Amino acid sequence: MLTPTDDYTSLYASFEWRVPDLYNIGIDTCDKWADGSARLALIHETENGDVQRFSFDDLKVLSAKLGNAWRAQGVEPGERVAIFLAQSPETALAHLAAYKLGAVAVPLFALFGEEALAYRLGDSAASVLVTDSEGYAKIQPILDKLPALKHIYCTDHPALAAGLDVHSFWDVLNSQSDAFVPVETRADDPAVIIYTSGTTGKPKGAVLPHRVLLGHLPCVEMSHDFFPQPGDLMWTPADWAWIGGLLDVLLPSWHHGIAVLARRFAKFDSVSAFELIARHRVRNTFLPPTALKMMRAADPTSTWASHLDLRSVASGGEALGDELVAWGLRTLGVVINEFYGQTECNLVLSSCSKMFDRRTGFVGKVVPGHKLAIVDEEGKPVPSNTQGQIAVRRPDPVMFLGYWNNPVATEAKFIGDYLLTGDLGMMDEDGHVRFLGRDDDVITSAGYRIGPGPIEDCLLSHPAVRVAAVIGVPDRERTEVVKAFVILNEGHSPSDELVAELKQHVRVRLAAHEYPRLIEFIDALPMTPTGKIIRRQLRGRE
Known part of the structure; x- marks a missing residue:
């Protein structure tokens, strides 16, 4: 964990990775905190306003039962488990059970349509799918295109499908024992496949190992002004199917034993988001730039404004800009820390208001533990204040293993020892990095x-x-x-x-x-x- 300091240079120079040979995300984010103390892990607010609370002890028991159910169904380590749900306890449990079983989670965005689902489920050859009745309605017309899919678990009520085992998620889970021995996974074993957004072509499945969570931690801690602090509570509107929701918020928070708020918005609404943050006294949040731009239009004199208790706000995914930062300080009461990364190699740049002043037009500095350069077309670092492509030097714990079933695309992602992001940038003489946009933009x-x-x-x-x-x-x-x-x-x-x-x-x-x-x-x-x-x-x- 990063030690709070205002000396970035010393912090970066003294940082050392400690990645064990054996490591499992499920054990690290759940079981290690399940000590009988009923430590709060998850607050789930439903659409009708009901609130459920789960401790780490609860999550360990429930994920163990789910793991036993899948093991009884013959799910082996390395098999793909697709999770087609929005933010919910069931989503979290499916991830934990998959990791502890040694399976590979394939998160799917709740708003995906048939074509997007058919491609990702077919490409990953997922054998298990966890969804709800709304999701199942999208899956049913494409079942004949998914020969690898054997079992579907429905979280609200079971559906019927000829030739497939469709189970009631909670009925199956509650019928199992909570005595479960997790698979002993290595840090480099695959844990999750997250498909890229497809902004530059066909989506590719980035295979992320268990160690990738450890690789995310320094930037999460840095972008949230030395997270965690006493009283912290994390929330994001970003779906847990994306790396921003899953590995920037949910799993890093649980690594540190910090509770996460889950709330699904059928359609993002800035006033509802502000009211949620105020109602639950959210202390930390990751808000994508699009959400911030929508929230910027909200009335700052509304009742929620006097009940905000934010300690840190982080944002990334698109350039933030001075206007949003100024609005954040004025309305949210904090400096919005910007970070940068991508699915294949996430969270490698960040600002940190507690460590150095934000520089206009710049994302921030290289996060401790990572080695980043601006390179030319031959992969050679360029001088300061020279435009080039942002590249990350391997090996790096946060770096992906490769693209699923796509060695050609994996090879093309690298030049020498550098992973090419495809983003243009420049670095000044003090190490501040400016993001200039996608190379093709x-x-x-x-x-x-x-x-x-x-x-x-x-x-x-x-x-x-x-x-x-x-x-x-x-x-x-x-x-x-x-x-x-x-x-x-x-x-x-x-x-x-x-x-x-x-x-x-x-x-x-x-x-x-x-x-x-x-x-x-x-x-x-x-x-x-x-x-x-x-x-x-x-x-x-x-």
């Missing part, structure tokens, strides 16, 4: 290479703008010109005058060559389920 205009992030942040600082996305569109003279898609705040309407005003806003505040020559007002942006803008779909509109 960079705009080439009149010889300039322009990242969309600073322009989007600048547009967001205008009172009329709620959300903005920037792309490059072909231009005969300049190769590309900057185009902005803008969602307006309430009370503002599209007009030629507003277009001119927004162009001048960027020209004056950012740079004359970076202002959007084209602006289109829209009602919604194409987003991945994790809240990232799908710019290729915007480019496809042109």
Whole structure:
């Protein structure tokens, strides 16, 4: 655990990994805390407002019973267990049981449709699926495409499927003994397959070993201002099917014995989110930039505002920008710490308000334990303040094992000893790293290479703008010109005058060559389920 300090240089220099040969996420995040003390692990608020509380002792007993049920069904170590549920106790139990059984969890986002499900379930060859009746309704039409699927566990009521064993999750679990001996897994054994969002092509299954949780811990601790502290309670709206919900929030919190709040929102609503944070006295939260932008529009004079008790707010997944940071300090009472990573190698950069001041336009510094460089096309580190690709040096505990059934894509992810993120950035002489955008999102205009992030942040600082996305569109003279898609705040309407005003806003505040020559007002942006803008779909509109 990182020792609280304001000396980043010494902390980074003195850090050493301690990764044991034998390590199991399920034991580490549950069983080690199940000592009969009834230590709180999970608070679950249902959609109708009911609240359930589970201790680590409860979770150990229940996950042991589930593990016994799967073992009796013949589930072997290494088999894939798909979990198609939103935030819930059943989701957590399925993960714990899978890890302790030596199986490989395959989390699936609750809003996935048939095509996305068929691809991921088929590619992973999952033999077990845990879902609810809503999820089963999506699965039933594609069952003939899933020959490897043998058992389905339904958490609310059992469904019927010809040729498949469909079980009532709780009936089966409650029929089992709680005497369970976990499989002895190695730190490098596969624990989970998380499929990438598919923003740059077909989704790929990133295979993450048990050690990956240990690799996440320094950044979680750093981005939450030396987490944990007494009284901490963690929540995120990010689904636990994504690495941001599972390995940035749920499992790191449980590693430290800190309780997590679970609450499913059928559709994210900023006021409901604020009321939830206030009602449960949430102290720590991971809020993706998209959620922050929505919450920014909420009325800060509402009753919830006086009941916030936040200690830390972390964000990542898209560039944050000064406007959101300033709003966070003003409304949330804390400096939002930004972090950076991706499914294949997550949480390697972070800011930390307790250790160093945030630098405008920069994500933060390299997290202790990780080695990061900005490299050129040949994989060689470039000088300070030079644009290149963000790369992470292997070996690294947080790094994936490879892509499931895709050795070609795995090999292409590396150049020498560096994992290539596909993101452009630069590092200054003090070690602060700037994220410039995906390599394929960079705009080439009149010889300039322009990242969309600073322009989007600048547009967001205008009172009329709620959300903005920037792309490059072909231009005969300049190769590309900057185009902005803008969602307006309430009370503002599209007009030629507003277009001119927004162009001048960027020209004056950012740079004359970076202002959007084209602006289109829209009602919604194409987003991945994790809240990232799908710019290729915007480019496809042109």
